[in-house]
Amino acid sequence: MTEHHDDPLALEADLPSSLMTVNLGPSHPAMHGTVRLVVTLDGETIVDAVPEIGFLHRGFTKSSEASTWHQVLPYTDRLNYVSPILNNVGYIMGVEKLIGIECTERAKYLRVLGGEISRICDHLTCISAIGLELGAFTVFLYGVEARELLWDRIAEWTGARVTTSWTRVGGVATDLPPGFVERLRECLPRVMELTHEIDVLLSRNRIFYDRTRGIGVIDGDEALDWGFTGPCLRACGVNYDVRKAHPYLVYDRMDFEVPLGERGDTYDRYILRLREIEQSHRMILQVLDQIPPGPIIIDDWRYALPPKKDVFGSIEGVMAHFKLIMEGMMVPAGEVYVYTEGANGELGFHIVSNGTGKPYTVQVRGPGFPILSALPRLIKGHAVADIIPIFDSINMIGGEVEQ
């Protein structure tokens, strides 16, 4: 004993330890959804990690192949269940690309409006969850209050909080209800106030800062190599936002910035989402100012359901309705890959048609899938407690990753 005390180096010597395997999940409150992480530990340090997915696999592609083009819509709601409208828009834009049509002017604005509201909801969920799991329960309550305000608006607009199924080929299903714009203008300041509260509670909080700054760092080239897109890629300073790089709908008419991070760590991924909420808020206000009156869906009965007046009042209307419901619309044969900016990155749909009333195949590139595959790379070398903030900040959504 005494010689150990005499030798100061003995205190610093490596303790011989064997590797230990710890199983996180699949059912753990911090493993959002159901993902399992098999972590190999050397003391507190992570030496290896293997994510296991598939617990939420529902057979999205297989189900889609047995449905008509519009019957796929409810499945897309369930891909990213926090921002379903973004998924609806992404899928339906793929079908429109295959057909070669565009939706009406007003529908374009409505899709941007719904999409940006959903994006705020998604980012709020991510930020609140980081706060919650690092011990800041207040932040979670603020975030959920703000999110509920927006989901209430979406519910009165589309009829459902999260299972919206709200887009249609050539347009959207429902127009803004009476008084909607006023109510939205009323609740937006409260949403931004709550977001600001979260900002001042977390961003300069010593504990939060120390637990996220410099944790899970990845640089831009490596992030691209791993297939990162969205906030996680922009946190590394790579300027790639589909809305700016390849503007679709009316994003070219919107005045907004793409916030960029510098270090690519957990803190950057968090702060970037806060900044993006502000940009989405700007866009919502611009849409409300610019939105033109007019039809919300095209007047082409080969693709869009005829109005009820025509279905009940004319033989052409009945026939078009019958054909669309029983056979589905005939989409010309072809193969497209369509990409939009989802809440967590590039949401891609690879759609193939053989010219019939149902899709030959619909495959989805969930933005979380490649990002989750890089999770071992992000957490290796850190402590067990760092898994939680890193895993939260990539905002993996089980629905889209596991299809």
Added chain:
Amino acid sequence: MAQALVDLLRDNFKEAVLSSHSHRGDEVAVVRRESVQEICRFLKDGEARMQLLRYIACVDLLTYDTEMTGGGALASNEVPAYDLAKKAPREPRFQLGYNVYSVVRKQSVRLRVELRSDDVKVPTVTSVWRTADWWERYLFDMFGIDFIGHPNLKRILMYPEFQGHPLRKDYPTRKRQPLVAELEFPDLIRGPGPGPGGAGVPMSQTHVGRKNVDPTTYD
């Protein structure tokens, strides 16, 4: 713009690029499967700077010409036996589509590789893009495509005992899988204690929780 990219490919790989076309703005180059790795490497490191592999898609063309629409076809997408008997399955049956993108040049291109049903092998591109690792595992799981040289070609969404490849068109939608026998207690991962994890071999690198290991052989 993107047309220039296909021309660039044609100039550099005269034999490997079989054909090219454009559909609804998507540029597609059909390439020989033996040179897919080489072409991907060229696209990523060369002037094209295709740093982002967006997605690898796979299309099973088995019923492309026979699949019906409307009426009874809506109830299920199972392949009617008489259809297959009447018409020979389409060959090459599988089409792989590598959707790649350059953040710098803002261009994208799709490489298509065609595979015959009796030889579903293709070289892996995991050495080019690391993200290909999981996409290729996904395609192996769903379509049974064999990626030669992949470091860890295992099922990703399905469990190891799953039989067949669910996204092949001849896999019936309503097919049931046999039950998997319950694992014995010592096979479960229980953290510390005796087991492969304690013997210097990290358990996560072995086939976790699936092998029937005799508990008496533990260190």
